[in-house]
Amino acid sequence: MRLISWNVNGLRAVLGKGFADFVAAESPDILCLQETKARPEQVPLPGALDGYHAFWNSAEKPGYSGVAVFSREAPLEVSMGFGMDEHDREGRVLTLEFSEFILVNVYTPNAQDELRRLDYRLRWDEVFRAHVTACARRKPLVFCGDLNVAHREIDLARPKENRRSPGFSDEERESFGKLLDAGFTDTFRHFHPDIAGAYSWWSYRGGARGRNVGWRIDYVGISSAHVDRIRSADILPHVHGSDHCPVGVVWG
Numbered sequence: 001m002r003l004i005s006w007n008v009n010g011l012r013a014v015l016g017k018g019f020a021d022f023v024a025a026e027s028p029d030i031l032c033l034q035e036t037k038a039r040p041e042q043v044p045l046p047g048a049l050d051g052y053h054a055f056w057n058s059a060e061k062p063g064y065s066g067v068a069v070f071s072r073e074a075p076l077e078v079s080m081g082f083g084m085d086e087h088d089r090e091g092r093v094l095t096l097e098f099s100e101f102i103l104v105n106v107y108t109p110n111a112q113d114e115l116r117r118l119d120y121r122l123r124w125d126e127v128f129r130a131h132v133t134a135c136a137r138r139k140p141l142v143f144c145g146d147l148n149v150a151h152r153e154i155d156l157a158r159p160k161e162n163r164r165s166p167g168f169s170d171e172e173r174e175s176f177g178k179l180l181d182a183g184f185t186d187t188f189r190h191f192h193p194d195i196a197g198a199y200s201w202w203s204y205r206g207g208a209r210g211r212n213v214g215w216r217i218d219y220v221g222i223s224s225a226h227v228d229r230i231r232s233a234d235i236l237p238h239v240h241g242s243d244h245c246p247v248g249v250v251w252g
Contacts, residue, residue, distance in 0.1 A: 001251055002026070004236075005144035005220060007034040007107070007201075007244035011043055011068070017241035020046035028248070029072050032094075034107035034146045036066035057081065059091035066091040067105050067145070073098060082127055093128070095135065101226075102135045106145040111166035118171060121148075125175040133182050140226040143184070146201075146244065147219050149176045151186065154196050155216040167217055184221045187233035187249050198235050201244045209243075218247045 004026055008014040011033060023031065023046065031052070036043075039058045052070040057080040059065040075096040081088030094105045106128065111118040135141050149172045153159035162168045180186060192198065199214025208214060222230060229251045236246045 001029045002248065003030045003032070003103075003142070003144065003220065003251070004028040004246050004248040005032040005034070005105070005218060006239075006246035007146040007218060007242060009035050009037075009242040009244060011036040011038050013037075014241040015043070015046065019241060020048045022239055022241070022246075023048035026246075026248075030103065031070040032103075032105040032144050033068045033070075034066075034105070036068050036091075037063050038066065040068075055094055055096065057091040057094045060089045064090065065107060067094050067107050069094050069096055069103070069105050071096065075103075082131055084127065087124060087127055093131075095131075097139070101140040101142055102138065104132055104135065104141065104143040104145075106143060106147065108146060108148040110148050111169060111172060113166065115164065115166055115169055118166075118169065122171060122175055125172075125179070129175075129179050129182055132179075132184070136183060136223045140229070141184070141223045142220065142249075143222075144220040144247070146217060147176065148217055149173060150215045150217055151176050151180075151189075154194070155199075157197075157199070157213040157215070167215065180221070183224050185224045185227045187220045187222055187227070187230050188216070188235065188247065190227055190230070191233045199237070200235055200247055204243055212237075218244055220247055220249045222249075222251075 040056045053074050056068045077097040079095045092107045096103045111121045150156040150168050199216050200218035202209035202214040231250045233249045239245050
């Protein structure tokens with residue numbers, strides 16, 4: 001089974017930038033999108049997504065945030081958010097239960113400039129960690145999406161300059177470590193523990209992508225007890241259309 005996760009930074013925008021060709025070429029069994037910035041009725045889906053079951057969680061604020069999942073297999077159950085008003089207004093979580101596993105697609109809040117939203121971000125992390133941990137008690141758990149954190153220095157091009165930047169604060173890195181310690185594995189680092197220069201997001205400024213001055217903030221994680229089911233994990237930097245590129249895994 002092939003799963004791909006991609007922060008598209010606006011689904012309507014990426015439709016005109018080769019999105020349909022990408023889906024047709026990769027033909028994933030499950031496609032998870034973040035930052036869709038749209039409601040389903042606003043998006044004319046391409047034929048490449050015919051045959052997929054579509055699920056959306058859109059933000060209350062128009063043109064903001066949002067996640068979606070497209071799956072060839074129909075899930076047994078789908079839920080949006082955490083059931084907590086503080087965290088469910090921005091359309092950031094979709095949980096799908098299948099017969100053999102549970103999938104959580106997430107777009108984690110950014111701590112923002114000067115870390116002004118850091119306290120909220122850390123509260124969010126705690127609730128997310130509790131959510132996936134509870135789900136993992138029932139079935140193998142896969143989470144994927146834009147986690148908005150570079151965990152280790154190897155996960156961004158300029159760690160010293162970004163020590164207190166949003167996404168690389170000590171607090172956010174420690175929080176992501178707690179998520180892994182709760183029983184989950186970062187699949188990319190499982191297969192590629194020492195690869196540097198492997199990034200999934202680049203600023204639009206200063207030609208950062210062309211110079212590969214980036215960050216790895218998009219992940220696929222799995223319950224550590226089931227990591228041997230993952231056959232490969234990759235990043236697809238050749239795929240353009242967003243400031244992020246897709247990440248994916250194959251398991252079986």
